[in-house]
Each structure stands twice: as structure tokens, then as C-alpha cells.
Amino acid sequence: MRDIAIVSFAQLPSERRADPRDEAEMLEPIINEALGKVGLTQDDVGFTCSGSSDYLIGRPFSFVAAVDGLKAWPPIRESHVEMDGAFALYEAWVRLLHGDIDVALVMSFGKGSLGSIPDVLNLQNDPYYVQPLGLDSISSAALQARALIDAGKATEKDFADIAVRSRRDAMQNPFAQVKGEFDAKKILKEEPYLASPLRKSFCPPLTDGAACVVLATAEKARAICSRPAFIRGIDHRVEANSLGLRDLTVSTSARLAGERAGVGKAKVDVAELHAPFAHQEIILKEALGLDSSVRINPSGGALAANSIMTAGLTRFGEAASRIMDGSAKRAVAHCTSGACLQQNLVAVLEAE
Amino acid sequence: MSDHLAAPYTFEYTYRRSMGPVIGRFLEGLRYEILEGVKTADGRVLCPPQEYDETGAPTTGEFVQLRPTGVLKSWTWVAEPRENHPRKTPFAFALVQIDGTDSCITHILDAKSPKELETGMRVRVRWAKEKRGTIQDIECFEPSSPILLGPVHLDFSVMPGVHQTAYLRGFEQGKILGGKCKATGKVYVPPRGASPVDGQPMDEYVEVADRGVLTTFTVVRIPFEGQKLTPPYCFGAIVLDGSDLPFYHLISGVAYDEIRMGMRVKAKWKPREEWETSVENILYFEPTGEPDAPFESYSEHL
Numbered sequence: 001m002r003d004i005a006i007v008s009f010a011q012l013p014s015e016r017r018a019d020p021r022d023e024a025e026m027l028e029p030i031i032n033e034a035l036g037k038v039g040l041t042q043d044d045v046g047f048t049c050s051g052s053s054d055y056l057i058g059r060p061f062s063f064v065a066a067v068d069g070l071k072a073w074p075p076i077r078e079s080h081v082e083m084d085g086a087f088a089l090y091e092a093w094v095r096l097l098h099g100d101i102d103v104a105l106v107m108s109f110g111k112g113s114l115g116s117i118p119d120v121l122n123l124q125n126d127p128y129y130v131q132p133l134g135l136d137s138i139s140s141a142a143l144q145a146r147a148l149i150d151a152g153k154a155t156e157k158d159f160a161d162i163a164v165r166s167r168r169d170a171m172q173n174p175f176a177q178v179k180g181e182f183d184a185k186k187i188l189k190e191e192p193y194l195a196s197p198l199r200k201s202f203c204p205p206l207t208d209g210a211a212c213v214v215l216a217t218a219e220k221a222r223a224i225c226s227r228p229a230f231i232r233g234i235d236h237r238v239e240a241n242s243l244g245l246r247d248l249t250v251s252t253s254a255r256l257a258g259e260r261a262g263v264g265k266a267k268v269d270v271a272e273l274h275a276p277f278a279h280q281e282i283i284l285k286e287a288l289g290l291d292s293s294v295r296i297n298p299s300g301g302a303l304a305a306n307s308i309m310t311a312g313l314t315r316f317g318e319a320a321s322r323i324m325d326g327s328a329k330r331a332v333a334h335c336t337s338g339a340c341l342q343q344n345l346v347a348v349l350e351a352e
Numbered sequence: 353m354s355d356h357l358a359a360p361y362t363f364e365y366t367y368r369r370s371m372g373p374v375i376g377r378f379l380e381g382l383r384y385e386i387l388e389g390v391k392t393a394d395g396r397v398l399c400p401p402q403e404y405d406e407t408g409a410p411t412t413g414e415f416v417q418l419r420p421t422g423v424l425k426s427w428t429w430v431a432e433p434r435e436n437h438p439r440k441t442p443f444a445f446a447l448v449q450i451d452g453t454d455s456c457i458t459h460i461l462d463a464k465s466p467k468e469l470e471t472g473m474r475v476r477v478r479w480a481k482e483k484r485g486t487i488q489d490i491e492c493f494e495p496s497s498p499i500l501l502g503p504v505h506l507d508f509s510v511m512p513g514v515h516q517t518a519y520l521r522g523f524e525q526g527k528i529l530g531g532k533c534k535a536t537g538k539v540y541v542p543p544r545g546a547s548p549v550d551g552q553p554m555d556e557y558v559e560v561a562d563r564g565v566l567t568t569f570t571v572v573r574i575p576f577e578g579q580k581l582t583p584p585y586c587f588g589a590i591v592l593d594g595s596d597l598p599f600y601h602l603i604s605g606v607a608y609d610e611i612r613m614g615m616r617v618k619a620k621w622k623p624r625e626e627w628e629t630s631v632e633n634i635l636y637f638e639p640t641g642e643p644d645a646p647f648e649s650y651s652e653h654l
Contacts, residue, residue: 020356020358058361058362058363059363116434116436119434119435119436122436125458127367128369128371128379129457129487130458132438132486133438133459133487133488134434134437134438135445135458136434136436139428139445140445142428142445143426143427143428143446143447145428146426146427146471147425147426147447147471150471150472192431195430195445196428196429196466198428239406240405242402242406243447243456243458244447244449244455244456244457244458245402245405245406245456246406
């Protein structure tokens with residue numbers, strides 16, 4: 001199997017409501033930045049894959065318009081997933097394994113501010129049994145958080161501590177949205193429940209954002225990047241859609257994906273986990289077997305910025321950046337999708 | 353820049369969904385208040401029925417009729433419903449394991465407050481009045497209590513007896529009567545049929561004062577079944593002037609933290625036109641403002 005590495009990453013600053021740029025206009029600067037960092041142009045790209053969801057902006061086939069952010073004429077090899085950009089990265093990784101190209105461009109964008117994300121995400125639910133009930137994403141996550149508390153695996157204080165740590169770490173991340181010193185006791189005392197037991201600080205912010213990653217095969221990667229982040233394992237697992245068919249206090253899909261990606265084969269320095277809700281970090285750490293020696297989400301994670309469709313690819317970009325900047329030798333990147341961690345994509349990134 | 357263009361925009365898919373033999377049967381059953389689950393290949397029962405179980409195996413098509421009751425497995429209280437929520441007033445989303453099944457149904461749960469809810473509690477289906485063959489034919493779940501109410505209600509006509517009658521007649525005229533013990537000379541309020549000292553009849557009535565000494569008291573702050581008064585309220589033992597044993601009534605007209613043993617109190621009577629044959633002609637006892645009685649003067653009554 002060919003060795004493939006992340007060689008470059010660029011992202012827009014995460015914001016509550018981005019400026020009036022459309023998708024192509026959001027992508028254009030970061031595509032050029034990501035390629036420019038490693039001395040490439042769009043002519044060097046053999047395959048392009050994007051991740052986005054039309055439901056976020058209510059515009060069918062908006063991803064087609066986003067291709068305008070590329071140099072797409074004469075026609076290029078291009079694909080799209082109606083998923084987070086991390087899943088586009090997975091497809092690009094598979095495409096590079098074919099052997100005929102050596103560079104792939106992965107990008108994603110999310111402009112969630114135009115609609116009501118919690119309501120949009122109800123469309124992930126079963127259309128016969130659950131959608132008619134209006135089960136928004138915060139409420140479904142709250143059902144999971146309550147199950148975790150009832151199982152004795154976590155307390156609200158744990159949730160608050162995760163939120164405080166994430167937003168403190170985000171102060172070092174110029175692209176993060178919600179950052180600063182928060183007080184766990186104050187959160188528990190003063191913040192009302194959005195959907196008990198979830199308070200605002202245990203939930204992700206509403207974020208607009210875009211991200212771009214460049215993948216290259218080993219030889220090319222070494223030529224254009226001083227310290228590529230090699231993808232040593234990557235796997236994706238999905239569970240039943242119905243919440244009632246799952247044990248919400250564990251993530252079997254994340255566990256299996258982590259095992260298949262080889263997370264436990266050696267020491268992990270840093271993990272970027274896509275845990276939009278604070279309690280999900282606890283579930284993911286257990287599923288991936290990450291102990292307290294692993295630095296979790298130095299970027300601040302999804303509690304500091306959660307652009308839907310981009311936050312997962314950003315975790316891959318941030319984890320790869322820790323390898324590329326020399327601060328880590330082995331990193332875990334993770335992306336989730338669906339209600340209550342239904343889908344989980346896990347990769348292990350390593351320096352050579 | 354302030355000239356960013358923005359306009360409202362609505363996005364709709366007017367889908368019509370075919371239901372198939374599994375979901376279709378389940379939803380049609382709800383119309384007739386029939387709740388069913390489906391068996392999986394490995395013998396479990398899923399409700400709501402699924403075409404495939406979580407392992408990806410097709411379910412068997414064998415349906416099992418269920419009782420409309422179950423256990424609350426998880427819940428979240430929605431204090432401020434969103435526009436797309438099925439209710440405008442606070443409610444809970446819930447995962448309910450229907451009795452006899454191995455999965456949970458997602459639905460809403462009706463309660464007045466999250467304080468009524470506890471994971472593991474029993475719940476039941478509340479059927480919608482008008483049914484359309486949709487998941488909302490179950491209007492919601494509601495808590496069901498394992499407690500069977502067993503009220504006992506019996507009507508009697510009570511008679512107070514000769515001495516209590518004299519006592520109550522006294523109140524008709526604004527008098528408090530006591531009974532005098534022939535052996536000891538002590539005055540009991542209310543009068544008793546016989547002296548507890550020598551067992552002889554106590555048929556000499558004496559009028560006592562409507563004021564006296566508060567010997568002890570309690571402030572009731574907790575509610576209980578059948579309570580007539582709203583807490584907090586104070587109940588006291590009063591030795592009326594001219595009597596030798598305490599009599600019990602409400603203490604009021606004073607802050608509760610100022611009530612003390614030895615305090616001199618007097619009756620607060622209802623307006624005369626409201627008097628009945630009742631001790632309730634006295635609303636309560638209130639401080640007279642006189643100096644407190646020394647402890648030794650009432651210590652034998654404690």
C-alpha cells in the first residue's frame with residue numbers, strides 16, 4: 001500500500017457569522033494558501049474532493065458552485081461527499097491508493113449561520129419515527145449526556161471542566177471562535193439548561209468556517225514538506241441511526257475504527273477529537289483507549305469552533321499540524337457525524 | 353461594509369414517503385391503538401419496528417403485540433421549546449423501553465416539571481384523540497405511578513358528650529368553661545367527664561379567662577396530607593388564667609421568631625356575628641404585651 005501524508009493545511013478563522021462571501025469565495029483564499037505553502041498550484045492536483053451539506057444553506061447543489069473556487073477548466077477529477085470534509089479526505093486517500101496521481105486536494109465549507117442548525121440536524125433522524133417529533137441536535141445529545149450521568153460514567157462537573165479546558169486552549173488558536181478563561185463552578189451555578197443536563201457551555205458554538213488539506217504520496221510529500229504527517233491508519237465505522245438501538249454511553253463505532261486505524265499500537269502524543277458536545281469527549285476517549293497522558297484537543301476542539309462539515313477536517317488539519325510543526329510524533333485525528341456519535345472516522349498520523 | 357445583501361428564503365421538500373410492510377404496519381396499528389414490535393433473527397423485539405436491526409440483519413417480519421407501558425431510559429427537559437418542537441410549553445424528549453422489547457422508542461414525555469422525572473420510572477402511552485397513522489398517534493408518554501390510590505371516605509354524625517357540649521355552648525356566648533375537680537380543686541379546660549385523680553364526676557363548671565401563659569409551642573413548616581392551614585403556623589399550649597391545665601390553640605399576631613415560652617397571650621375572637629358553637633370562635637391567641645411569666649410559674653405544666 002502506498003504511503004500517503006498530509007502536507008499542508010489552511011483554514012478560515014471560525015466566526016459566528018462569516019462575512020458575506022459565498023462558498024467559492026470562502027474557499028478560494030484557503031485553497032491557494034494550502035497549495036502555496038508547499039509550492040504547488042492547482043495544476044499539480046490530481047484529484048479534488050469536497051465535503052459540505054446543502055441543507056446548511058438551503059441551496060441544492062451548492063457544492064457544484066463551490067467548484068468555482070477551483071481551477072476547474074479544462075475539466076478536473078472531482079468528487080464530493082455530503083459529509084464533513086474529513087470523509088472527503090478519506091475518499092481522497094483511497095483515490096491516491098490507485099497509484100496514478102500523487103497530489104489530492106481536500107476541502108470543506110460550512111455556513112451554518114444562514115439557518116437553524118439544531119433544526120436542520122433533525123433531518124438526520126428517521127423520517128417516519130423521529131423527524132415528526134422535531135428532535136433537534138441539542139436534545140438528542142442531551143439524551144446521551146443523561147444516559148452517561150445515569151450510568152455513573154460522568155458528572156456535570158466533568159462536562160464543565162472539559163468546556164473550560166477547551167476554551168482555555170482555544171486562546172492559543174487564532175482560528176478558534178469561543179475562547180477565554182471560564183469558571184466551571186460559575187457555569188454550573190449560573191448557566192441555565194438548554195436541554196437538561198446540557199448547558200450552553202457544554203454545547204458547540206454556531207460557526208461558519210472553511211478548511212483545506214493537501215495530501216501527497218510519500219515521495220512527493222518528502223519533496224515538498226519537511227515533516228509530512230503520514231496517515232498510518234484510517235477507518236470509518238457507522239452504527240444504527242436509531243438512538244433506541246444503541247447504548248449511548250459507549251461508542252462501538254469509534255472503538256472499532258480506532259482499533260482498525262491502529263491507535264493503540266504505540267504511544268499517542270496528541271489527539272484531536274471531534275466532540276461537538278462536552279460529554280462526547282469522555283465517550284470518545286474511552287472508545288479510543290486514550291489515557292490522561294494524551295494531549296486532547298490543543299486547538300480547543302469543537303467546543304471552541306464547530307463549523308458543521310468543516311470541524312472534522314479541521315481536526316485532521318490540526319493533528320497534522322502538530323506533526324508538521326514538530327510538537328508531536330504520533331497523533332490521532334477523529335471526525336464524527338450523525339446524532340450522538342453515530343459515525344466515527346479515526347486516523348493515526350505519524351512523523352517519519 | 354453595511355451593504356451586505358440578505359433575504360429570507362424557505363427550503364422545502366414536499367416528500368411523500370412510502371412506508372413498506374414493517375413501518376407501514378406499525379404506524380397503521382397506532383391508528384387503532386395497537387402497539388407492536390418486530391422480532392429480530394436473534395429473538396429480540398424492537399419497538400418501533402425496524403426493517404433491519406443494528407447489525408444489518410433483516411428483521412423477521414414476526415410482530416409481537418405490546419402493552420402501552422414501559423421504562424424511561426433517558427430524558428432531557430426542554431424548558432424553552434423551539435419553533436419546530438411539537439409543543440409550545442415545556443416538555444421532555446425521552447427514550448422509552450416499551451415492556452417486552454429490547455430497544456427504545458424516541459418520543460416526547462409530558463410532565464409539569466423535570467422534578468417529576470427520573471430515569472428508570474414507569475411511563476405509559478397517551479394516545480392522541482385524532483389519529484392519522486403517524487408516530488404522533490402516540491400523543492406522548494406520561495409518568496405512570498405504581499401507587500394505587502386507596503382513599504377511604506366514611507360519613508358520621510358525632511356527638512360531643514355532656515361536658516364537651518357545655519364547653520362548646522360556652523363559646524356561643526364568648527365564654528371559655530373549665531371543669532373543677534372536687535378532689536384537688538384544679539380546673540381542667542375543656543371540662544372532663546370524670547376527674548383523672550379520683551374518677552368522680554366533674555360537673556362543676558367555672559368560666560376561665562380568655563388569656564393566660566404560653567407554656568410551650570411548635571412552628572409547623574412542613575405540609576402534610578389533610579392539612580387545613582398553610583404553613584408556617586404556630587400551635588401553642590396555653591394555661592388560661594383561672595385554669596390549671598394547658599389548652600391548645602394557634603398562636604399568631606406576632607413574628608414566629610419572637611414567640612417564646614412564658615409569653616402572656618390573649619384570645620383574638622372572631623367578630624361576634626360570626627360566632628358558632630365552636631372553639632374556632634377564637635381565631636388565635638396573640639401577645640398581650642404584659643411581662644413574661646416566670647418559668648417556675650408554669651414549669652409543672654410542661
